[in-house]
Amino acid sequence: MAAAPLTASERASRVKLMIFDVDGVLTDGGLMFTAQGDTMKSFNSMDGHGLKLLGEAGIRTAIITGRRSEIVAVRARELHISHLYQGVADKIEAFTELMREANVTAEQCGYMGDDWPDLGVLTRCGFAAAPANAHPEVIARAHWVSEARGGHGAAREVCDAILRAQHRYEALLAAACGASRA
Known part of the structure; x- marks a missing residue:
């Protein structure tokens, strides 16, 4: 008899490295351009705090994104994101390199993506997550889907889900309230 498939929570409980796409996940996917051609992005502060909480819990974070932006590099530094891959044409190749660099297996990785370029990593990692407004093909392959849209709390929801799954x-909540961790 075959073992029952793992639940999303069981998969989240194994995550040692959580990887995020940027546009449509950490942002709402909108791209604003200045007259000089610079790109501007808007990040959600609660999403950012969720990534910081993962770090406090010992779960490393990473970004793999197809675009290259100094704004993303600044945000990654602010959030103490362990690994940043920008301007990535082949996300599977970057994922393979990241696993080697971080010394983790695919089963120990989580990934949150929203569109077709994310499918290669999404279908290879142990915990696949998507924001509520992800492309239907991504949602169909995700183990977990947020209630919030990308850039509007989706990343915080997945961070909270991982933290809950790992008890x-x-x-962390008690520490934030000033209580002892005992």
Whole structure:
């Protein structure tokens, strides 16, 4: 008899490295351009705090994105994101390099993406997540889908789900309230 497939929570409990796409996941996917051709992006502060909480819990974070932007590099530094891959044409190749660099297996990786370029990594990692407004093909292949849209709390939701699955959420919440972690 074959073992039952893992639940999303069981998959999230194994995550040691959580990887995020940027446009449509950490942002709403909108791209604003200045007259000089510079790109501007808007990030959600609650999403950012969720990534920081993962780090506090010992879960490393990474970004793999097809675009290259100094704004993303600045945001990654602010959030202490362990690994940043920008301007990536082949996300599977970047994912393979990242696993080697971080010394983790695909089953120990989570990935949140929203569109076709994310499918290669999404279908290879142990925990696949998508924002509510992801492309239907991404949602169909995700283990977990947020209620929030990309750039509007989706990343925070997945961070909270991982922390809960790993039984770390309550301790972090207690610490935020000033209670002891005992």
